[in-house]
Amino acid sequence: MTEIEKFGHFAFIRHSGISKYVEALEQGKLTATRCRKCGSVYFPPRKFCPKCLADDMEWIEYExxxxxxxxxxxxxxxxxxxxxxxxxxxxxxxxxxxxxxxxxxxxxxxxxxxxxxxxxxxxxxxxxxxxxxxxxxxxx
Amino acid sequence: MSSNVAIVGVGMTRFGKREDADVKELGFEALKAALEDAPNVSPKDIEMLLTGYAWGYTATRNPTGELAEYAQLSPIPGFDVHAQCASSTAAVITGWSFIRSGFAKVVAVVGVQKMSELSGREVQRVMGQSADSSLEAPLGMTMPTAYALRAIAYMDKYGATEEDLALVRVKSSEYASRNPFAMFRQKFTTEDVMKSRPISYPLKLLDCAANADGAAAVILASEEVATKITDTPVWIKGVGLATGQQTVRGVPDLTTFTPTVEATRMAYRNAGVEPSQVQVAETHDCFTISEILDYEDMGFFPRGEGYRAIREGQTYVGGRVAVNVSGGLLGRGHPVGATGAAQIFAITRWLRGDAVGDIRVPAELGVAYTRGGVGTYGAAVVLSRRR
The missing domain is CATH 2.40.50 (OB fold (Dihydrolipoamide Acetyltransferase, E2P))
Known part of the structure; x- marks a missing residue:
């Protein structure tokens, strides 16, 4: 199983840009992404920032x-x-x-x-x- | 020089379980009916074929190509138009734009779907792929659930009840019993709906439109052609399209569908009409709650008053606006790619003064609105007897 295939009860897809979210869930943590360019925080996490179009995301704990x-x-x-x-x-x-x-x-x-x-x-x-x-x- | 566009022929198959036909045969049956309905249009006059079709329910991958060959229309241009349940409305709008641009003068649009080869549970898995496939579908997001979440939010905000939702099905079944194309011909009471088995709380089996097989077809023509070949053209006065949300978490307000608001507003504006002028509407009642939201989102009734409209019978023939008086998706059955063309079939016939079964609706202005996915796409067409 790929990471995203492990999410939930039944997998619809095999590949995703937010696989790290699933890795963190396995460690008992909720994570979000923060755009390093404009600072926007996304939960559930996103690979791309729609506000500034950047793809430079930092993974942070979602508290x-x-x-x-x-x-x-x-x-x-x-x-x-x-x-x-x-x-x-x-x-x-x-x-x-x-x-x-x-x-x-x-x-x-x-x-x-x-x-x-x-x-x-x-x-x-x-x-x-x-x-x-x-x-x-x-x-x- | 852009041309006005008219509907010059409509036809449809009976909706329901159709073990006697495959996708191209259902499509042909509807196309044949539309051509027989269109005075002075023969197959050789068709310059383009568009098919509204949602992939995944059968092995058929190329419905337009298959139908073009089967109907001996090749080599005319053609392709599939896919916007989930809004596919054939989007296909009609695509045909409209090809005629407006001068690319073609006569376009045939066929909406077709065959869903009975899959079980209900399998259909829900295909439909789950119409939801967010990464983080929502894997938790068990079904189409009924996406609408059940709307229903609870609406009932909590405005005080509507499950019995109010049931009244929508009571109306649908009343009209479907009079529509020979409809899948369900029996009349249901509020009690029947309330006693049907739970699907996704608060929605029960009879709150849900059924998966079905079927096809419907619309022949579009330029003004120049239409005025020559028929005395009863129905004019496409305005069209509207919108996208909404694929995720439930992304919906800004669960008591409204933004694609419905945006697509119909665009269509009214393009047509130069107000929603208060609309006399007949076919809307996307895939669930009972969706018809009530459509009343409000399409501007027929104020926010929070849609459920009062069905309580008061305002959406029956003779009320403020006749909504889904063909039986709608609930009564007609919902072969997803065919639904939009079936809505346009009904409104076209009523605007011409013809009946659907024995249902007649005196009207000069109507609107068809179809929604795709979990609120992902919206497509609206305003139709009028007057150019």
């Missing part, structure tokens, strides 16, 4: 993830082909951090009927079976 708010959520009942049916139903959501960055991830540690828009969440790295790794939203 602002503790104060997220859930913008929306759903519960997946339909197992997509390739995914393990035992994972479903699976709660998922979109969270926003104080810096404005957002992430889509599965949610754990919350009963499905307790999910609410606006609830406080944090994003944490998580190891999955078979050498896979992901990030999940948990109650903050």
């Amino acid at each position: 602002q993830a503790g104060e997220g708010r859930l913008l929306s959520y759903s519960i997946l009942y339909l197992a997509v082909a390739g995914f393990d049916e035992k994972e479903f139903p699976a709660p998922v959501g979109v969270a926003q951090f104080p810096d404005g960055n957002r992430v889509y991830a599965r949610i754990e540690g919350v009963a499905p009927d307790s999910l609410r828009v606006g609830m406080r969440v944090k994003l944490v790295p998580k190891a999955l079976p078979d050498g896979r790794v992901t990030h999940v939203l948990q109650p903050a």
